[in-house]
Structures are given as C-alpha cells and as structure tokens.
Amino acid sequence: MNTKEKIITAALSLYNREGIRTVTTRQIAQEMGISAGNLHYHFKHTEDIIYTIFGQLQRDYDEMVLLFDKKDLVLRELLREFTDGSYRLINKYKFIFVNFVEICAWIPAIGESYRDLVMRREEQFISLFRHYAQLGMFRQDIPIAMLKGFVRQIFIISDFWYSSFAVLGGQCQSDALEDYRQTIEVTFYPYLT
Amino acid sequence: MNTKEKIITAALSLYNREGIRTVTTRQIAQEMGISAGNLHYHFKHTEDIIYTIFGQLQRDYDEMVLLFDKKDLVLRELLREFTDGSYRLINKYKFIFVNFVEICAWIPAIGESYRDLVMRREEQFISLFRHYAQLGMFRQDIPIAMLKGFVRQIFIISDFWYSSFAVLGGQCQSDALEDYRQTIEVTFYPYLT
C-alpha cells in the first residue's frame, strides 16, 4: 500500500469516526504518522481526498450490482443480497451517507455523479420489478407512477437509513444490520406476492 | 422584534441559504448590520443560536400537531394536513434537516430532545392508526411489529426527504411540495383501505 492509498484509508477511518466537520488534514497526516506537507503533496486539496473516496464507493457499488446480475436469484434472495450488500457499503462509507448533502454542495462533481447513478439505478429497479412481476413474485397491479414513487422511497430509505439510525442513538453496532434489514423488508412487504 | 430575535431570523435565513458549514457568526452579524461583538453579547456561543432555532422548530411542530387533534378529520384529510404541515416546517428549517446528524453530534442536547420527540410521536402514530383501523380507513391486518416498521419508514422519509430532494437537484422550488406529497402518498398507499 503506497502513501496515497494509506492517506485514503486513514482519512476514511477518521471521517467515519469523528465526522467530516472536525477532521483536518493535519489530523489525517498525524493519524498515519506522516507530515501535513507530505499529505498535501499527494492530495493538493482536501476535496481531492473526498472525491477519491467517493470514487471508491462507486466502484464498490458497481461491483456489487454486477455480482447480483450473475446469480439470477429468486426475489427474496435478491432482496437479502441487496440489503446485506448495501449495508456493507453504508457501513464502510458512513461519513459520505451522513454528510451527503453537505458534500454535494461542497464538491459539485460528486452531486452530478450521484444523479447519474440514481437515474441508471431507477431504470434498473423498474425493469427488475417488471421481470419479477412476470415470474409472479412481485405485484402486477402497480401503475408505473406508483412504481417510480416506490423506487424513490427505497432510495431515500437506503441512502438515509444510517443518518436516522445514527441520530436515534445507534451506538449498538451489533443490531444495526438487523435494524436495516427490517426497515427495508417492511418497505418491500406490501409489494411482494 | 428585538436584536435577539433578529439574530435568529438572520441566522436561519443564512443557514438555509448557504449551509451550516460555511456560515460564520461574523457573516450573520454582517447580514443584519450589527457587529460580531454585539452578536456574541446576545449569544455567547454559536451552538446557542442553533439550539434556539431547534427549540423554535419543536414549538412549531407541537403547535401543528395540536391543530390536528382539534379537527377530528377523515384519514385522507389528516394525511393531507400532515403532509402540507410537515412540508412547511421542513422548508422553514431546511438546514436542520439537511445537517441533522452533524448538529446532533455537535450539540448533544438536540439529539436527546429529538429522541424524546420520536418516541412520543411513534406512540401517537400507532394509536392513530388503530383508531382509523376501527373506522375502516386503515388496514386492520397489520401486525404490530410491521406497524412499528411502517412508522419508522415514515419518519425516515419525512425527516430526510428534503436531503434527498436537495441532492437530486431540487432547484425548482415550485414542484417541491408536489414531490413531497407524492412520496408520502406512495408510502401510505398500501396501508389504506
């Protein structure tokens, strides 16, 4: 692992632990035992660090989705894989989820990139629901407008579940996954057959 | 309106417009044409300003809920009033919703106060659903565990809808309310009879 990667690792861990507001580049450098000057040799601006981490999140996400496509699962299994997979990402990149609006306002490129992703995801989800509707695992009587609303619902919940959990006092790491699973399950429940 | 109130008004407007990250007490003072020294005479710490604004949000919320209780509405009407009422609050106190996790980490008293509110709200919602279930307007076959999950869902969506909307590029203020209405409606739809 070269210095650049080490910086990313240390920054991610610190941001997740202390929050984006209070962590400074000096702190990140200190955490990993290098000088602040050295850190800024590798990443001229703090934004560059965050942008790089966001890129990593996106690559991790794409990798996950690709894995699903290969497997050709039953809807309930897919749901489980989606839940557990997205939970892993949320947990790994906590601080991005928690400070998402702020980050997007700060680094516009991230906002744009996210909007692209959401548009692609929306279509994927809808065609997936259609597919499972034909297999009789998903309700067929949902009009397209409502389907889109449902997808929106899923996005809000999966993107901001952690924010809610953190604020409600999610100290106990142990049942966080279980909490997330249940929240997603309840959301899907009325749409399954 | 005395200086203290003016500070709160200016701070709210600035935080909503520019975000909590970039706004300084100097800026707030400048916005309203007083000195920074004077501002800190009224609010010793920046936290005090934010805490006061949060108190205002809570009072506004309680006032809204009280209004509902008086009216004794049909479920669909109540839903509409809830949607429009909570939208007004979200819009008025944008920055709190958008920076909620950060604020709670920064000012623990706000987090605690919110957790209290959520607990009270949860019970209110559930007994309300029971009430409307008896009137035949809400599904009766929902087990209590799922009902709690549904309430959780509503909280996540109403508390973080604006974050999602802002990130997705909610420049167009005009159809923001309509977007919020639809999102809430879709969430409730499967539970109405």
Added chain:
DNA sequence: ACAAAATTAGAACAATTGTTCTAATTTTGT
C-alpha cells in the same frame, strides 16, 4: 554508479474564525 525524479519533513504563510475586552452609547426604572 549516478543523474533525474519522486517523496518527505518541517517551517512558514495567509486567511479565517469564534470569542473576549474596552469604551462608548442607549435604555430603563425610579
């Protein structure tokens, strides 16, 4: 082996920020 390029530490800079201090001015209660 050695020159060029890459990396590193640490000092230094410049701007910012929350807050305090001081002295003046205004308001309030009697």
Added chain:
DNA sequence: ACAAAATTAGAACAATTGTTCTAATTTTGT
C-alpha cells in the same frame, strides 16, 4: 433627571487550518 443596567461597535486575541515553500532524503531508470 439621573444612576444603574443593557446594548453596541470595533479592536484585539488566540487558536486553527489549508496550503505552500525549501531543503533534505529516497527511489528509479539506465
């Protein structure tokens, strides 16, 4: 009317922060 209290402006402080600069050291390619 006047003393005490409240309010205000502006300078000043102290700490922080992202970033740059310089000189030394290490690595790399040939």
